[in-house]
Amino acid sequence: DAGITQSPRHKVTETGTPVTLRCHQTENHRYMYWYRQDPGHGLRLIHYSYGVKDTDKGEVSDGYSVSRSKTEDFLLTLESATSSQTSVYFCAIGQGSQETQYFGPGTRLLVL
């Protein structure tokens, strides 16, 4: 499996609190992605990065921000968590456009 880890793997938080999820890779891939997965919606892209400090919005970016200060780490931040952000979050990496994406194990987030 590709060297990609996510932390934390599980988190419970309260509405209105900030939350940061971390994705770490050891593959030196250029592209990194954050998805959320909800029943009935499949996987939806939140944000992606195509290089250090280069990021762009995905389909469901409202309420989320990201940062990539070095190749190996891609952070997803919920500035003020809401119950609608309860979901499973997956990070993925890829070498370039149209290349295979490798997914991390996921983070289960529950916002009460």
Add this chain to the structure above:
Amino acid sequence: LAKTTQPISMDSYEGQEVNITCSHNNIATNDYITWYQQFPSQGPRFIIQGYKTKVTNEVASLFIPADRKSSTLSLPRVSLSDTAVYYCLVGLYNNNDMRFGAGTRLTVKP
């Protein structure tokens, strides 16, 4: 935007061939089609990718007609371990038009 539509679920029996079709009527010229497999509590895993006609690897085949408005993932002789959710993905990876389908839950029965 490259919206995709897949059947919600399919059932099959061990040893049969399974075909899962994904519709993507507004696929763009530069879009590739990629299929992923996902088991419970795991991230999706790449199966196969194609642009047109037919692609085959050691686990599956992908059929794409000339108009590219749909694609069919073919799994030969499925086993119980092929029970999973299968997603098709259409679009470039480097822009926010990338879209996964909602997934097809395949159940393989003995």
